[in-house]
Amino acid sequence: MLLSSQGDPRIRMATLPAKPDMKDRILETADRLFYLQGIRAIGVDTIAAEIGISKRTLYNHFPSKDALISAYLARRFVAPRPSEKSPVEQILGTFDSLERRFSAKDFRGCPFVNAVAELGEDRSVRKVAIAFKESRRLWFRDLLIKLGVAQAEALATQLALLVDGSIAQDLVRNDPAMARAAKEAATVLLRNAGVKVGGSASKKPRPSSTV
Amino acid sequence: MLLSSQGDPRIRMATLPAKPDMKDRILETADRLFYLQGIRAIGVDTIAAEIGISKRTLYNHFPSKDALISAYLARRFVAPRPSEKSPVEQILGTFDSLERRFSAKDFRGCPFVNAVAELGEDRSVRKVAIAFKESRRLWFRDLLIKLGVAQAEALATQLALLVDGSIAQDLVRNDPAMARAAKEAATVLLRNAGVKVGGSASKKPRPSSTV
DNA sequence: GCCTAGTTACACAGATCTGTGTACCTATTT
DNA sequence: AAATAGGTACACAGATCTGTGTAACTAGGC
Structure with missing residues (x-):
């Protein structure tokens, strides 16, 4: 003893x-x-x-x-930590990490959206939920600005829509493929904004070293 | 008797x-x-x-x-009624009608997503929620097939993500502009799939008929 | 040893919730 | 007029929930 x-x-x-x-x-x-x-x-x-x-x-x-x-x-309000990766990798990596979380058994949607759905009228709940959503949008926006995207604000909002859409769909369907679909859509939106995205939206990072 | x-x-x-x-x-x-x-x-x-x-x-x-x-x-499970409009108008019109609903005072997100968030484990609730989400996805898919889109399945899923994403975002933020952002993203995705979409994504339907 | 802070067990108040039991009322049908 | 169907009033069982009150126990710090 x-x-x-x-x-x-x-x-x-x-x-x-x-x-x-x-x-x-x-x-x-x-x-x-x-x-x-x-x-x-x-x-x-x-x-x-x-x-x-x-x-x-x-x-x-x-x-x-x-x-x-x-x-x-x-x-639950954790800000995304700064990363060494390229902005594009960070943006698209968001959806990879979503896919991993969707695959976990204990994933059950966005806690903020769920709380607003449950508690509705509660002011303080809504307040923190808005702050969280906005912080993610701003994170996207700053990465897009680094990429020289002209319409960074608008595109950041659209990427945030894809994130929340895939979360809501996975909450209902329990289908991690929703994250992949969101990533593919995000890739199209990025390319449309003039961002060079390597490879297709699939899991292949591509071996090329050129910028 | x-x-x-x-x-x-x-x-x-x-x-x-x-x-x-x-x-x-x-x-x-x-x-x-x-x-x-x-x-x-x-x-x-x-x-x-x-x-x-x-x-x-x-x-x-x-x-x-x-x-x-x-x-x-x-x-709440109402199937979209058949329409005379063109597939593109129907698809993009979805987001216009979302924007109108977001502007209404009594809009509070998707009842199915909210129910799943609240009742979680309940099997029958999840079942009807899945059925509803899938019915909308299939509605998108069939319109895309009419348009001759090759990847109708994948694109339909992505459009569904945008719908649910804008709903979740509006639930939290109370901002009808989320529907506009989704519509713009949807327009980019459609064009990328080879669909001809008239005008920009903004509220300029076309000077011709009022339907 | 003694004090203090944290914890426990347990009862309880008061509210709210789902669901039932029962006797009465009222309008329509036969 | 009688029967029937549906609604009302109201009490109540039993569960659950938030939050409090209180006396006793257990450790570490002095």
Whole structure:
């Protein structure tokens, strides 16, 4: 017993005791359940039971379910990290990564769209959902500007439509091919805007090294 | 008992003007409330109170809330009616009519996508949602085949993505311009497939007839 | 040892939800 | 007039949900 300090979760982090950050555990569990089953479908009792804590503990960390919902959406709001790849690769890579996510069993659409669909009139939910959608559009736009595309604003909006369209279609159909279809459409739109895109829209990056 | 003619419910309906079929009234009200506020957000009490009937009457027409939900979705499943217009006009007109719907105050996204988002695991809901999405895709596909487009299947899927993408974006942003953006993208895709599309994607249909 | 902070168990208030039971009412049909 | 069909009023069962109150327990820090 004495020797096995490695495996003892209590000894982790040198000074931190047996606290794997309860707040994070709650949030992580709420995230999973809210996303997979719906916000209205999951009660705070269910979340607490899933972690194995008392409901009281949950309410000691979050004053209300609404606060938990807000934290859930804030947690889902991750900005795309900067990349070394070329703008075209980043744009089209978006759809490859969508295809991977669609193939995962635990994908269930866009959490922001779902939240708006469920909670409708809620102002703060809509606000963060709009901010998220806009941040992605701006990410597209900046990449298009780097590519020298004239109508970067308009094209960025169209690419965002393809992203959300494929997400909505996959939510219903469970068909990762929707991401491929979106990528093909995106390729056509890019070429139409004068962007040079290597190869067809398929998974072939093409061996050419020329610009 | 004698034969049917006098007992025929169709004849009774004709003689009873003040009875617009209670069942239809219930369904219509449920439709409005479910769609605008969410299925889980609306209880049967609310529906009955909105019409001014007793909850008992509602349950005399629908055995359960689930049955009401199914009837709601079935009612929303309207196939596009055949049109005299050219295939191109029909395809692009889809986005014009989306733009009009987005501008209406009571538009709140796709009822099928919303239902799947809310009810997630429910098999029958998913089933009708898939059927609806596929029916629209096939409608696009058949029009594209009439136009002699080679890759009608793939292009139809892409057009469906644009439709659902603009719906999702408008649900969040409340911006009818999303339909215009989708129409512009659709125009590019059609031209790329060899379809002759008159004018730019903007609201300049053509100086000739008003249909 | 003692204090404090976090957690637990558990009861409970109060709201809301689906669905049922029952007796009564009212208009039409026979 | 009697029967029938459909609606009403209203209570109620039973589940579930958010949120609170409270006393007791358990650790680490002083």
